[in-house]
Structure formats: C-alpha cells, structure tokens
Amino acid sequence: MSKPRKPKGRAVSGWLILDKPLDFGSTEAVSKIKWLFKAQKAGHAGTLDPLASGMLPIALGDATKTVPYVMDGRKIYEFAVAWGEERSTDDLEGEVTQSSDSRPTEEDIRALLPKYTGVISQVPPQFSAIKIDGNRAYDLAREGETVDIPAREVEVFRLSLLGCTENLAHFEIECGKGTYVRSLARDFGRDLGCFGHIASLRRSFVAPFAEETMVPLAELVALEKIESDDERLEALDAFLIDTGEALSNLPHIAITEDQAHRLKMGNPIILRGRDAPMAEPEAYATSRGKLVAIGEIGEGEFRPKRVFVTS
The missing domain is CATH 3.30.2350.10 (Pseudouridine synthase)
Structure with a gap:
C-alpha cells in the first residue's frame, strides 16, 4: 500500500x-x-x-x-457610476448595450438611495460567478448566451453619495454577503432613466x-x-x-493545554465554572492565544467541529 x-x-x-x-x-x-x-x-x-x-x-x-x-462579513466599497451607457458586463470592460443623453441631478440621485437601503432584491450581472445548471454565468455570457438569473435578497446597511458631476457619481456602500455593486450601477441607471455602469470600484473593508x-x-x-x-x-x-482573528464575531473560550490536546483528537471537553457559556451553536476555543477549534457548546460541553493544527 x-x-x-x-x-x-x-x-x-x-x-x-x-x-x-x-x-x-x-x-x-x-x-x-x-x-x-x-x-x-x-x-x-x-x-x-x-x-x-x-x-x-x-x-x-x-x-x-x-x-x-x-x-x-460586512463589506465596504467606494465606487463610481458613469451615466449614459449600460454595458454587457455592467462595468468598463463590456460592450455598450443601451445609451441615453439624459443625466440625473444630484437631487434625483439622493432621492433614489432609500430604495436601495435595507434588504433589497437584485439580479446578479450576466457576467458573474453565479451557477446556472452547473455552469458559471460568465462562461455562458462569453459564449453569447443570455441567461435568466433569478433575483436574490441582499442587505445594504448604508449607502451614501460622496459627490457627483454631470456624467459621474461617487458612492460609498456598506453591505452584506452576495451584494453585486455592478448590479446597483445598472439598476440606478435604469431607475434614473439614463443608464449607467461601474467606472471604478474599490473595496476598503471586509469584516473583521x-x-x-x-x-x-x-x-x-x-x-x-x-x-x-x-x-x-x-x-x-x-x-x-x-x-483566529477571522472568528472575532463568535463567542470565545480559553482552554488549557490538556483540553486543547483532547480537542485536537476530536474529543469534547467539559466546561466548568459559573461563567461557562451554556449553549452556543458556534464558538471557538484558544489555548495560549492560539486557535484550537471551532465547535458548538451544549450540555456543559464544547464539541469540536473543525480542529486547527498550525494556526
């Protein structure tokens, strides 16, 4: 063997x-x-x-x-939308599919923002990594196919207009998982009657x-x-x-080296003391500041789900 x-x-x-x-x-x-x-x-x-x-x-x-x-985790992006053209990729890379001579005013743009704050429904771009019948949407789009991508709910916690000119508007957004900023640019342009696409995009934050x-x-x-x-x-x-920094939003327990050894062998450990958490679907355990395991807490035990050897 x-x-x-x-x-x-x-x-x-x-x-x-x-x-x-x-x-x-x-x-x-x-x-x-x-x-x-x-x-x-x-x-x-x-x-x-x-x-x-x-x-x-x-x-x-x-x-x-x-x-x-x-x-x-939450994410923060700064982005610019160019008005007057909708493109196949919803950014500078694609071909122009629709155009308009109309341009929105600052008041028009600000009045639109509440519609895109909170839990919203959006259709991902044709050129995206969404899987359609086992194929990536961008692969189908490159072959010239137009696919029906279902809308999905995403959450926008904050959306601000940073400034604008006649042809360009700059925004900052704080949003949840799965939000497509390119879809926002496309939908902004359609709602404002002028069409639009992403001219620049920068991500400045991914929690934590x-x-x-x-x-x-x-x-x-x-x-x-x-x-x-x-x-x-x-x-x-x-x-x-x-x-372990990636898990800072989860409940945390500090354990001894002996307990760490048990967890690394895949065994649960008993949690003692009045301050010990009673029940958590997910928590992480560290020993001497090093991540040992992610697991669940229940019935006075920490049960490992994922064990870390080299963290």
Whole structure:
C-alpha cells in the first residue's frame, strides 16, 4: 500500500490582507501569494473583479477553514457610476448595450438611495460567478448566451453619495454577503432613466479586517530580492494575521493545554465554572492565544467541529 503524498510547501497558517491592484484577478492573486509564501494551501474570502482594487483577504494553510466566516462579513466599497451607457458586463470592460443623453441631478440621485437601503432584491450581472445548471454565468455570457438569473435578497446597511458631476457619481456602500455593486450601477441607471455602469470600484473593508491591515502586492513582491529563503519567508510571515482573528464575531473560550490536546483528537471537553457559556451553536476555543477549534457548546460541553493544527 502506497504512503499518502506529503503536501508540497510549508504548513504556514494565517491571513494575508492583500491590497489587490487593478487588472489582477482574485485567483491570480491567490496563486501569487501561495507561491510567495510557499504555502501548502491558499484561498480567498470574496472575489474582486480584475477592474476592482482593494481588500482581498487571503487565507493560508489552516486559515482556509475560517474562510466562510469572513465571506459572511460586512463589506465596504467606494465606487463610481458613469451615466449614459449600460454595458454587457455592467462595468468598463463590456460592450455598450443601451445609451441615453439624459443625466440625473444630484437631487434625483439622493432621492433614489432609500430604495436601495435595507434588504433589497437584485439580479446578479450576466457576467458573474453565479451557477446556472452547473455552469458559471460568465462562461455562458462569453459564449453569447443570455441567461435568466433569478433575483436574490441582499442587505445594504448604508449607502451614501460622496459627490457627483454631470456624467459621474461617487458612492460609498456598506453591505452584506452576495451584494453585486455592478448590479446597483445598472439598476440606478435604469431607475434614473439614463443608464449607467461601474467606472471604478474599490473595496476598503471586509469584516473583521481593518483597512490599515492591507498590504500592497508590490511590497510583498519586493521581498523576492532577498536571497536567503529563511530571511525572505520570515519577512513575509511578519505580514500574516493570526487565523483566529477571522472568528472575532463568535463567542470565545480559553482552554488549557490538556483540553486543547483532547480537542485536537476530536474529543469534547467539559466546561466548568459559573461563567461557562451554556449553549452556543458556534464558538471557538484558544489555548495560549492560539486557535484550537471551532465547535458548538451544549450540555456543559464544547464539541469540536473543525480542529486547527498550525494556526
């Protein structure tokens, strides 16, 4: 019987909060970071289009187990909508499909914003990663197909007009999971009778990571000039954020090393003391500040669901 293959790369774990540049895809960015860090595994929490810049949280190693918790977090974008044209991709990349000489006033725009605040229904763009009968919508769109994408509910917590000219309006939005800013630009233009598309888009926040934690790709690439592998990797690792930071919105328990050992073996642990939580569908446990497990609390026990070895 053959032995299982040892994974290639380092068992490094943590979050790298990349400031993704323009004209660089999210998958391309993850591949570059994985290569730079010589990591065994890597993944990202929320796609950014090549024509969008800003925060792209990238998980390395065991941190990939916490990606769903970041995907569910609130996001903040700054974006500009160009009036007068609707495009096939709802951004600068696509072909013009409809046009108008009409332009909205600032008053018209401000009066529209309450309609797009709160829980709203929106249809994702034709060029999106939504799956239709097992196929990505953007693959079908590139083949010339127009697909019927069902509307979905998303939540917009805050939507502000930052400024505008005759042909362009700048906005900031704080929104929940699954919100397509390109769809907002398209729908704004239709409601205002002038058509519109995204002219620029930048993501500045993905909960729970702050804007100041972002690292420009160029700063990481510059470290390639360090000849020593050990020194280069040490310099790169200094940019990593602890895996447990992704779970800051969950209830937390601190445990002993003996309890940590039990959890890593897949066994539950007993929670003692009057301050011990009684019931939580999800919580995370740390030992000496290091993430050990995500699990559920009930009947005086913490039962592990996901265990972390290299966090």
